[in-house]
Amino acid sequence: MAGTSGEAAMPLSVAEIAARAQDFEYNPYIRLKVWLRTAELLLREAQIYEDEGNIQQAYMLLMRFVTLVADKLSAHPDSKEPANRRALKMMIKSIPDAVDRLEVLKPRIVARYNTWQTENAGREESAADVWDGQGPGSKRRLSKYAEADPAIAGRAKxxxxxxxxxxxxxxxxxxxxxxDDVRRTTRQSNDRDQGGYEGDDSTDLQRRIEDTRRRMDSRERHTGGTPKKLTKPHPSASEPSLAAPRSSEYRYPSISKSRPFQYEDSIGKMERNFGRESAPPIPEKQVIRSTISYESxxxxxxxxxxxxxxxxxxxxxxxxxxxxxxxxxxxxxxxxxxxxxxxxxxxxxxxxxxxxxxxxxxxxxxxxxxxxxxxxxxxxxxxxxxxxxxxxxxxxxxxxxxxxxxxxxxxxxxxxxxxxxxxxxxxxxxxxxxxxxxxxxxxxxxxxxxxxxxxxxxxxxxxxxxxxxxxxxxxxxxxxxxxxxxxxxxxxxxxxxxxxxxxxxxxxxxxxxxx
Structure with a gap:
């Protein structure tokens, strides 16, 4: 495959990656909120690189995050402002987790580096020939930065x-x-655990309807009475199913009652009603959909x-x-x-x-x-x-x-x-x-x-x-x-x-x- 390198170059040592992590310019004149967004972005990128198995780049970004937040932002001129204090405090709380991840990645980087050193003892690696990308007509040049880039050093293909x-x-x-699929599934799972669903109005409405029906069923069982039927649809409810008989009375979407299924009673009812005119079909349970896009x-x-x-x-x-x-x-x-x-x-x-x-x-x-x-x-x-x-x-x-x-x-x-x-x-x-x-x-x-x-x-x-x-x-x-x-x-x-x-x-x- 043209343009593809299938052989892994020399990986970096922990010391080399750490030196690269420290190599950034910090300017206290830049607003603190910009630096806080930068720190957040470092964590997000580190997670992606770690998930993809690029542990060198993940290690470098995590170390840069710790250095930026612990050594720089805590002393930023804007750090005393009330609006920034809380955001900075939340970012500082992320440092222990970042350090734990560094400790997990470090032995893997050391082992990989030592393995490469053993397998390639005495072998000389030529410098990478890379394009500097500066202006029309740029020529290729040798660059020490290509070999020092944790994102590609030691990476095959x-x-x-x-x-x-x-x-x-x-x-x-x-x-x-x-x-997108993972994020959507995680969001739905978290919302179910919290007992609410802020991101989906239709699911929240369906849950409220089910709760109302259960309360009515419970009241009927305890009082022996029959709940009154509404003569007008509730404004927040959806239209009944097309399979339901036309009536001026409102019908809730069919929801299973919270009572155990009794097989013998069902057989008895079927025998007693055999030959009689069938009751109108129960409308199917509907999913009430919001008109607002899920992703918007x-x-x-x-x-x-x-x-x-x-x-x-x-x-x-x-x-x-x-x-x-x-x-x-x-x-x-x-x-x-x-x-x-x-x-x-x-x-x-x-x-x-x-x-x-x-x-x-x-x-x-x-x-x-x-x-x-x-x-x-x-x-x-x-x-x-x-x-x-x-x-x-x-x-x-x-x-x-x-x-x-x-x-x-x-x-x-x-x-x-x-x-x-x-x-x-x-x-x-x-x-x-x-x-x-x-x-x-x-x-x-x-x-x-x-x-x-x-x-x-x-x-x-x-x-x-x-x-x-x-x-x-x-x-x-x-x-x-x-x-x-x-x-x-x-x-x-x-x-x-x-x-x-x-x-x-x-x-x-x-x-x-x-x-």
Whole structure:
């Protein structure tokens, strides 16, 4: 298979992984809530890598989480504010669990490293030949960072994203469906254990109807009376089954009474009623369905769902995320690897369709790019339109709590954002740079898509350089809407070449959170 490495390279030692975990730049001027989201993302990524068997990367992320929260965030200038104190306290409570997971992973990493050393004693490994991904016409160069990347060091069957986009799409569709099924099952189980079901109004209503019927049955048994029938349907109940006889009287959906089945009594009743006219059929038990989409938070517009293929019931080994690891497709200017980010080809078209009314009114529109991590690659699977306030030159998200609550509920990672320039050219304004800086702090692979439908080029996919772009913007204290920065190479194209691949056939959903 072209572009596939089937032989595992040298794994990393615990000391090497620990050194990599410490290698990140902390800036106390970044708001604490951004760092808290970053810490939460580290835990989420670590869990995915651990589930896929990539224990080196899981170990590195867990150690970075402990270092960030214990050594840095506890002393952050915003940590004393009441609004941040509780969130920080909750994050600190996660440290013991992270340390326990580190202790479980450590002996496995040591054993793997020692085994490799024994089996390859005296063998010299050549340095990996990787693409630095910087600008058009970039040449290949040797990079120490390729061998020091815990995500791919020692991993067999590493893939070049540019040569295996079809496999990437197949992996993504199957794994996203599997995770959705697991999350839905877990959520339903937890809600049953708690005696409520906040996420499904129909199930909650059905339960209340059953409880009411049982109380009526109990009252009938104890008092010997007959419950009165309602002459009008209850406004919260569903329509009776079509199989039921037409009547002005309301009939509850048929629900089994909580009494034991008596076989002999049933035979006797059948014999006594033999030859008589049969009673009208009892309406079948109905499932009362909510008109609100299960996956959509209320209130909101219905999510646009693109056609999905049903997952195979018997996945082959090639479809398992743990079977392969995608190589980084580019590197930051400081040499740190950037994981491949797969972008659905039709996403821009869908976004521009939603933004068209604002664009015609010369107002900006923004959307959030959400997705997940699979096999050391990032897949955008959701376009979320948040609540926002717009002008001709700006677009500010409002009610960010609702956005992050939705992402947490759906187990989504924020991978970047997309916005329009209704009347301006396709570029990153100073306001855009300050906005995107927060995204790239949380995840270096985060992207900013700018759409300028009336100009040429009409769109672009960008990231900030690091260095000098990230440090320049983080240290900038100017507050004007548009202000210059001294660096000329403050941001760069993330596609030509870069770590972003527009991928045909990659499915996604559109969710509009605006009221």
């Amino acid at each position: 590493t893939l070049e994203a540019s040569e295996h986009s079809g496999l990437a799409v197949k992996l993504a569709h199957k794994e996203i469906q599997r995770r 938070p209320a209130p909101m517009r219905p999510a646009k769902l693109l056609k999905e293929e049903p997952p195979s019931s018997t996945p082959s080994p090639v479809d398992e995320p743990s079977a392969y690891t995608f190589k980084p497709s580019a590197y930051l200017e400081n040499g740190s690897p950037l994981r491949t980010l797969f972008l659905p080809t039709l996403l821009r078209e869908s976004f521009l369709s939603i933004a068209r009314p604002n664009t015609q009114a010369n107002l900006e529109t923004c959307g959030i790019l959400c997705g997940t991590l699979i096999s050391n690659a990032l897949f955008i699977s959701r376009l979320v339109i948040p609540e926002q306030e717009s002008t001709s030159d700006t677009c500010e998200t409002t009610n960010e709590g609702a956005l992050f609550d939705y992402c947490d509920k759906e187990d989504l990672m924020v991978l970047g954002w997309i916005h329009t320039h209704p009347s301006q050219t396709c570029f990153m304004s100073s306001r855009d740079l300050h906005t995107h800086c927060g995204y790239q702090v949380m995840m270096p692979e985060s992207i900013a898509i700018v759409c300028a439908p009336s100009k040429s080029p009409s769109w672009g996919v960008f990231r900030m350089t690091d260095p000098p772009g990230m440090k320049s913007v983080l240290n900038c204290r100017q507050t004007g809407l548009f202000h210059p920065h001294p660096e000329t190479d403050i941001y760069t194209d993330a596609m030509r070449p870069g770590h972003v691949f527009e991928t045909p056939g990659l499915e996604f959903k559109v969710v509009d959170l605006r009221p």
